[in-house]
Amino acid sequence: MQGIILFLLLASTYLMIIAKRVPALIRGFRYQSFFLFLATFIAAFKENQVELYVVSVMIILVKVILIPYFLDLTVKKINVDENLGLFVNSQLSLALAPVFTYYSWVLSVNLGFGQGTLQSAAVAVAFSVISIGAFLMVSRMKAFTQVVGILIMENGIFLFASSVSGGMPFFAEIAIFFDVFISAVIMGIFVFRINKLFTHIDVNKLSRLKG
């Protein structure tokens, strides 16, 4: 059961890779967070910890509902071209994604999580999510992707932490969630401002500012 959820998580991440437009990206993020919620919920059910329930509720609230809604709002407000500028076209990105996954699988084996256990699979998925988030940040032009990329990486870190050590201390989780939400808000504001100033959010054009 958990294996399937992990697989779906990875799939939603791949969805984000091939996304060519901004709403598609946000949608993929929503799916990913939903699957993360599912995974956390099942783990909470298994271990029967109240804290994990609370955390999963928070995931749903913040990452599945609030943040994507807020990002959509920003997109509508800015009224920009929905095309996500791609440095690396989507077919090549999709071909690179399994490379990342393989790399993270090798890493998780070398870190000593064993082969074939659920934990090693979870760690592998976590690492691949992180690296795909990083890749997204590097290879997409619009400022939005930087924001979403951070959020994806945070998802991956959360997954990693919970699969390795059974979650982080409760209050740390609360604090992290709050941080993530606030940073999403702030980044939204920034993107808005960038657009207002430059009338576009193409980060690539910032390179004209070099000295």
Added chain:
Amino acid sequence: MIILQIILFILIAPLLSGLITVIKNYLRMRKGQSILQPYYNLVKFFYKDEVISETASWIFRVAPFIVFSSALVASMLVPVFIFNRPILPVGDFIALVFIFTLGRFFLALAALDTGSSFGGMGSSREMFIASFVEPALCMVIFAISLQFGSTDITAFSGLHPITVSSVVAALALFLLVIAETSRIPIDNQETHLELTMVHEAMVLEYSGRSLALIELAAYLKQMIFFFLIAQLIFPIGLPLGNFVQVFLWSLWFIARIAVIAIAVAVVEVNLAKLRLFRVADFLGFAFVLGIIAVVCSILGA
């Protein structure tokens, strides 16, 4: 003993200068001054008025005394009658050089003090020559001290074997003494032409008794250096018991210095004054001779 030495020095120094002038005149086939002319000059200076420039300050007035005193102190360092220990433990060869530098320093300052261009020119040239005399002199002292065991002048007073090293060092010292005592080919004492005078330019503004003191100091310096060369080449030690022996020793002392004086006179007559910028080459040659002296003393000759 000490006082005897000083009096002897003061009395004989002008005679030496007169001797050189007489020999030069003889070689030039002229009937010139008598050998006592420097004495007459000094007496004359004492009886003349002195004119002091209004631009000058206390340095101009004080300089003659310092120059004179430095020459006298230097003569205390040179052992004539006592040669196994110094008369007073005041200093050694290096200190001698620095004492003369003291005199030169003040003379150069006094020359600049009057505000005349000749004075400035004299100081500038004199300092130039002195700077290049120093390393060559240091090399000569080095060679001598390597030979004789210390930089003290008493080390090579008294009897010592004449080696190649000491002869070469004496030759280098001869060249340097020509520079120090302002003789041709470095400087001409008989001229007052702007092109050719160095020491004379510095004392151009002096007159009267101050000039006498400075001239006497110059004679003393000359004699001390001649004595040092003579000591290197003709060393003899005599026991000094009674008065007769002292008298004989003084005669031998005068005779040695006279020989050096004759050599200097011959050189003066036969050479022409060098251009100022060639003086560095001349002194460089003395430096090289000093190095050769060192090498000879290392090789044991």
Added chain:
Amino acid sequence: MLNLLIERFFLFDPLALFFLVVIFIISLPSFIYSFSYLKGEYPAFKIFSAQILLFVFVLSMAFVVSVSNCLVFLIFWEIMSLVSYFLVVFDTNNERSIKAGLVYIVMTHIGTAFIIAAFMILYNHAHSFDFIAIKNACSVMPQRTKDIVFLLFLIGFGTKAGIVPLHIWLPYAHPQAPSHISSIMSGVMIKTAIYGIIRFVIFILGINTSWWGILVLILATITSLVGIIYALMERDIKRLLAYSSVENIGIILSGVGLAMYFISLNLSYLAVFSLIAGLYHLINHAIFKGLLFLCAGSVYKATGTRDMEKLGGLIKKMPHTAVYFLLGAMAISALPPLNGFVSEWLTLQAFFLGAFNAIGGSKIFLGICAAMLALTSGLAVACFVKAFGIIFLAKPRSHYAESAKEAALPMRIGMLILAVFTVIFGLAAALVIKSLSGVSSSALGIDISNMSFFLNSLRFAPQIAKNTYLSTPLLALLLVLFSVIGFVIYRVFGNRRAVIYKTWDCGYYKLGPRNEYTATAFSKPFRIAFSFFLLPYRKTQKIRESFYHIKSFTYETHTTKVFKKYIYNPLFAFMLKLAKSMRKMQPGSIHLYLGYIFITLVLLIIFMERF
């Protein structure tokens, strides 16, 4: 608690105490001097901050020479450099001050970087920052490492001391700082670098090979020659003094280098003797250079210019300053019986004595070094005849000099204290040598209980050399005695009239200030003699009314700044080129930067796995 702190971090052995004495002897007169020097030039708040900075500066130097822990040493070294930077750029309206400060701070940090590198290597071997622990660990360090550490220390401390070719900051920084600060910087701060060399190389590293001492000797000789030749060419008083400091650092380092050389040959008496000579010259130079800078400051404050060519005749307007400057000039020219003479004499003696015990080739080498030392001494005499003569003697050359007034009382007191020290350190030479022998022996770790350093019977071990003598009080006494005799002769004999009239000048009688010799003219023979090194060039311009009548003739001569032109400028140009080419790596694109970060992470993870 304080006791523990002192014990843990400080080491007050004789070497440290000696340097503390040097620091305080120079700082106190400068402090007194600064009261009237700064008054009227800057607003009161700025003066107050200047005094605070001075206090911190002196304190940091005192800590630098007395701590015994590498980290604490570095902290105070940095504080010292930074505070002196602020003091150099004190005159913030002056563009040249700011440029001078920049050159200074860059050079001093380059030196500090080398020192830090050396400390790191030492820590690697000794696993402790404490001096004593490092010293013990150094006895088993491999020779190659010791060589590298020695070179790092030499370059690091050499930048601060002013060894050629790392000296270029000195002629920028010392003229621009306020004069009492220049005197402390030139008198004390560069000496802390010598302290560093003695402490770290001789005391901690320990010397086994002879090429260290030879290298230091060669560098010292070159430094002193280059310093004095440039000093001769200068017409700015303080820059002349700054170059002269470079020269004297060379002389101090000759003493230290000789000591290193003799230790490696196991000639303990000679090693102690040379180090005494070096340390003696150190404190002497601090005193007379401090004095000279204070006098230069008085002249600057009274006339408003530092240019010698505009001054002249100040001896009549500023008699006290003139006397102090004369004393300082006599001391630095090594004239008996002042202190400079004794230390130069000692250094030359060290060379000569060393030559007795050396084998053939090194005898010549030591002899040539000694001769070069004599050359710099001769050139120094010329330089200071020029300085004193042009500034103070003859007629004033411009309106700057005509309106000069004597310095205020605090400035005179400061100068007086240092002048008195000059004379004392010359006359009391025997005492100073005795106390320095204790310092020297502790720095070298040699036992001196059966050696004697009495100046008027320098009795060496019989196989080294015969005795030689020097006695400065006697010398001074004789000089005074004979000048009195001369004066008596002057007064007693002959006609007593002395008339004051115009300068004779072969009968010209129309002398004005323009006829006097200028500083540039004074040093022209030297410019020509050393032209292979100075590379002078001149520009002349003639304006003619007709073919035969030249209306005006302008003559300008400059010397090329060899080190700046051929070493530093190419170096800077190369580094700028390198930096520009690195710009290509920074196109300003966020994605590229992020990509750099992630690739580095990935590579790190991969390589970490390898290990």
